[in-house]
Amino acid sequence: MDIEATVIEEMKPGAGAIRRALRLGGLFVxxxxxxxxxxxxWSEALVRQYGERNRFFMVNTAPxxxxxxxxxxxxxxxxxxxxxxxxxLEKAASARIINLSLEGAGVLPNRLVLDYFLARHQTRTVLxxxxxxxxxxxxxxxxxxxxxxxxxxxxxxxxxxxxxxxxPWSWPVLPGxxxxxxxxxxxxxxxxxxxxxxxxxxxxxxxxxxxxxxxxITYLYPVAIDPAVFAHYRAEFEDMxxxxxxxxxxxxxxxxxxxxxxxxxxxxxxxFDATMQALMKADDIPxxxxxxxxxxxxxxxxxxxxxxxxxxxxxxxxxGDMLRKILGSTQGQ
Amino acid sequence: MQFNSFLFLLFFAVVVVVYYAAPQxxxxxxxxxxxxxxxxxxxxxxLLLLAFDTxxxxxxxxxxxxxxxxxxxxxxxxxxxxxxxxxxxxxxxDFAASSLVAGYSALAHPAQAVTVPKLGLVLPVGLSFYTxxxxxxxxxxxxxxxxxxxxxxxMALYVAFFPKLLAGPIERAGPFLMELxxxxxxxxxxxxxxLQLMLLGxxxxxxxxxxxxxxxxTGFTDPSFxxxxxxxxxxxxxxxxxxxxxxxxxxxxxxxxxxxxxxLMENFRRPYLSRNIAEFWSTRWHISxxxxxxxxxxxxxxxxxxxxxxxxLNQLIVFLVSGLWHxxxxxxxxxxxxNGLAQVIYIMAAxxxxxxxxxxxxxxxxxxxxxxxxxxxxxxxxxxRADSIAQAWTVLTRTLGAVPRLPGLMAHYNWTGEFWxxxxxxxxxxxxxxxxxxxxxxxxxxSRPIVLRWGVYYAMSAMLLVFGKWGLSQFVYxxx
Numbered sequence: 001m002d003i004e005a006t007v008i009e010e011m012k013p014g015a016g017a018i019r020r021a022l023r024l025g026g027l028f029v030x031x032x033x034x035x036x037x038x039x040x041x042w043s044e045a046l047v048r049q050y051g052e053r054n055r056f057f058m059v060n061t062a063p064x065x066x067x068x069x070x071x072x073x074x075x076x077x078x079x080x081x082x083x084x085x086x087x088x089l090e091k092a093a094s095a096r097i098i099n100l101s102l103e104g105a106g107v108l109p110n111r112l113v114l115d116y117f118l119a120r121h122q123t124r125t126v127l128x129x130x131x132x133x134x135x136x137x138x139x140x141x142x143x144x145x146x147x148x149x150x151x152x153x154x155x156x157x158x159x160x161x162x163x164x165x166x167x168p169w170s171w172p173v174l175p176g177x178x179x180x181x182x183x184x185x186x187x188x189x190x191x192x193x194x195x196x197x198x199x200x201x202x203x204x205x206x207x208x209x210x211x212x213x214x215x216x217i218t219y220l221y222p223v224a225i226d227p228a229v230f231a232h233y234r235a236e237f238e239d240m241x242x243x244x245x246x247x248x249x250x251x252x253x254x255x256x257x258x259x260x261x262x263x264x265x266x267x268x269x270x271x272f273d274a275t276m277q278a279l280m281k282a283d284d285i286p287x288x289x290x291x292x293x294x295x296x297x298x299x300x301x302x303x304x305x306x307x308x309x310x311x312x313x314x315x316x317x318x319x320g321d322m323l324r325k326i327l328g329s330t331q332g333q
Numbered sequence: 334m335q336f337n338s339f340l341f342l343l344f345f346a347v348v349v350v351v352y353y354a355a356p357q358x359x360x361x362x363x364x365x366x367x368x369x370x371x372x373x374x375x376x377x378x379x380l381l382l383l384a385f386d387t388x389x390x391x392x393x394x395x396x397x398x399x400x401x402x403x404x405x406x407x408x409x410x411x412x413x414x415x416x417x418x419x420x421x422x423x424x425x426x427d428f429a430a431s432s433l434v435a436g437y438s439a440l441a442h443p444a445q446a447v448t449v450p451k452l453g454l455v456l457p458v459g460l461s462f463y464t465x466x467x468x469x470x471x472x473x474x475x476x477x478x479x480x481x482x483x484x485x486x487x488m489a490l491y492v493a494f495f496p497k498l499l500a501g502p503i504e505r506a507g508p509f510l511m512e513l514x515x516x517x518x519x520x521x522x523x524x525x526x527x528l529q530l531m532l533l534g535x536x537x538x539x540x541x542x543x544x545x546x547x548x549x550x551t552g553f554t555d556p557s558f559x560x561x562x563x564x565x566x567x568x569x570x571x572x573x574x575x576x577x578x579x580x581x582x583x584x585x586x587x588x589x590x591x592x593x594x595x596x597l598m599e600n601f602r603r604p605y606l607s608r609n610i611a612e613f614w615s616t617r618w619h620i621s622x623x624x625x626x627x628x629x630x631x632x633x634x635x636x637x638x639x640x641x642x643x644x645x646l647n648q649l650i651v652f653l654v655s656g657l658w659h660x661x662x663x664x665x666x667x668x669x670x671x672n673g674l675a676q677v678i679y680i681m682a683a684x685x686x687x688x689x690x691x692x693x694x695x696x697x698x699x700x701x702x703x704x705x706x707x708x709x710x711x712x713x714x715x716x717x718r719a720d721s722i723a724q725a726w727t728v729l730t731r732t733l734g735a736v737p738r739l740p741g742l743m744a745h746y747n748w749t750g751e752f753w754x755x756x757x758x759x760x761x762x763x764x765x766x767x768x769x770x771x772x773x774x775x776x777x778x779x780s781r782p783i784v785l786r787w788g789v790y791y792a793m794s795a796m797l798l799v800f801g802k803w804g805l806s807q808f809v810y811x812x813x
Contacts (some may be wrong), residue, residue, distance in 0.1 A: 021525075025521075030795065031791070035795065039795065039798060063569030175339075184798050185798060185801060187802075
């Protein structure tokens with residue numbers, strides 16, 4: 001006879017006690033799930049109450065089925081949506097425009113937003129603000145997707161779940177999004193849904209400090225640019241173009257205005273421009289370089305983002321002209 | 334894989350299910366595999382170091398057990414030296430090299446710059462803790478307190494048991510190996526107790542410690558440019574941050590072990606309720622480390638059974654070494670020095686203390702003791718947290734120098750909701766500690782109706798979800 005087994009048998013709590021404990025445990029979990037559901041519903045209600053600029057929220061609640069222009073890009077495109085700028089842009093271009101650009105967004109986050117947008121809406125044109133840093137590292141691509149902040153005001157939507165499922169690089173964020181934990185845990189749940197750039201700096205003017213310009217570039221760009229990484233995100237970019245075209249939208253690329261004190265110090269920028277222009281020529285993508293259109297510091301709220309005066313000057317100047325031109329050329333498509 | 338992550342909770346749930354589903358004789362193997370997997374998630378190469386230390390300890394233990402006389406002592410010395418050499422290489426080489434160069438340049442040849450190449454090694458997580466587990470095992474075998482473990486697997490599990498691997502408690506081999514031999518049964522009461530501790534640990538870390546960390550980091554980043562009020566908030570909040578952070582790890586470790594039917598030693602016992610510095614160190618703060626120093630350094634040095642000056646020196650040595658163990662930086666030495674000095678002063682002031690205790694009412698004497706002890710510890714924490722002695726000095730002088738102006742300066746402080754939430758949580762923590770000290774919070778809760786008990790668990794869980802700072806930081810003591 002196995003003595004150890006006998007000893008264990010004698011030491012076991014009664015089967016009844018274990019069954020009772022498991023039943024209680026099950027009930028505890030069940031009540032916990034109900035309470036979690038209540039928390040989820042509360043968070044969802046807060047998102048609907050306070051959500052405003054979050055791009056997934058915007059796509060989910062956008063009133064129109066069809067737009068003339070969907071703007072994509074990183075933070076350089078965002079000022080065109082600050083305050084009443086989008087309404088003024090719509091008026092200047094006589095078009096329905098939705099700005100889906102995201103702070104610190106490389107190619108992959110833009111592609112994700114576009115895919116989700118096209119699952120629910122249509123657009124005649126996708127206007128992509130081109131930034132070289134978006135092509136150089138994971139930080140602004142896979143890692144940015146998995147940043148919970150991106151989804152903390154995203155309402156639950158099966159279309160977004162389906163979109164996230166399509167891209168393996170976005171799977172890590174799925175549990176947090178689907179379970180609602182990102183929303184429940186959002187520390188800014190009661191704060192206005194606008195970026196610091198819009199809330200505090202948009203009407204200001206930047207006084208240039210070379211050291212801060214340098215730090216900004218160091219923050220955005222990797223120490224060394226890896227050609228393989230660049231090639232990888234270029235391929236993703238071309239996939240994004242194909243995605244837009246598959247949904248009947250034309251794809252246009254614009255290089256946003258930037259002050260020369262900043263633009264001239266971007267690493268490998270000329271080579272980037274040459275590579276991208278060759279790619280766009282090959283893929284027949286219209287390209288507008290407005291990077292030198294507003295050189296004066298008075299048009300910038302910080303190192304490299306347009307302030308209110310800068311956006312107004314753009315709308316009334318080169319950017320507005322470009323928009324009218326591309327909308328004219330896509331009429332009837 | 335951090336304890337304060339959902340990934341760990343998932344990993345732990347899987348381990349628990351497999352562990353209890355497996356036959357008794359396989360369970361330690363499951364724990365060993367889980368522990369090695371857990372450690373490999375930090376850096377695969379670290380496993381080699383863990384395995385090396387385990388083999389040295391296992392082999393050393395067997396050899397010591399068979400040897401006698403000077404050979405026995407020699408084998409112990411070799412074993413301990415190998416363990417400490419590994420720790421020294423990773424933790425202290427660069428610090429020693431730069432200190433020697435600085436000292437040589439300053440004293441011998443001020444004008445002559447000397448360079449010693451640095452290794453630039455990254456300290457593997459948990460190395461300081463499992464090295465001490467290995468050392469304590471070797472010494473205990475040498476002292477014939479425990480027999481040498483003949484099973485390499487069980488030895489490996491003692492060193493690598495995942496709940497305690499990264500930051501203790503520094504468990505002694507004797508009780509732990511005995512625990513492994515006992516049949517483990519699924520005991521709902523013990524499992525529930527373990528889960529309670531894990532919930533408490535998560536709460537302390539994710540809701541309190543990581544919330545306070547934001548304020549503390551602000552104060553200790555460029556303290557010359559911070560307002561004295563910000564610095565004052567940082568100093569006080571750090572005392573609670575480090576306590577919640579470290580005790581949270583211990584709660585999670587002890588709780589996780591309890592769920593698996595194993596017992597780990599208590600590591601914290603409401604330290605900020607200590608009425609004197611001796612009580613703080615001997616029975617309340619990082620108990621497993623204090624006992625380690627007592628048994629393997631203080632007593633071998635002669636402890637208190639020596640002349641008074643030597644006794645004081647022994648106290649200082651223990652605290653200075655303890656400081657250095659925490660990190661290769663003079664700030665930790667200073668931290669140890671302040672605590673050691675406080676301990677010596679406490680011993681020297683035995684007569685005045687007795688006289689005061691007779692004069693003052695017990696409650697007042699006790700309260701003064703708690704406040705004084707807390708502030709001595711608080712002073713030392715400034716050096717513990719600072720990046721350099723100079724930075725700690727800046728924090729202290731700027732704060733103390735502004736004391737007369739504090740009321741006016743406070744008007745300009747940004748009293749955010751986050752600040753008041755932090756204050757509320759600290760008050761809640763203190764209330765919990767006082768209840769736990771006087772009547773045992775969990776025992777008291779256990780005797781309440783199920784609605785109240787579950788209400789507390791759900792409220793804590795909800796706060797974890799709503800207010801928790803998830804995925805932000807690792808545990809502070811994992812850096813040591």
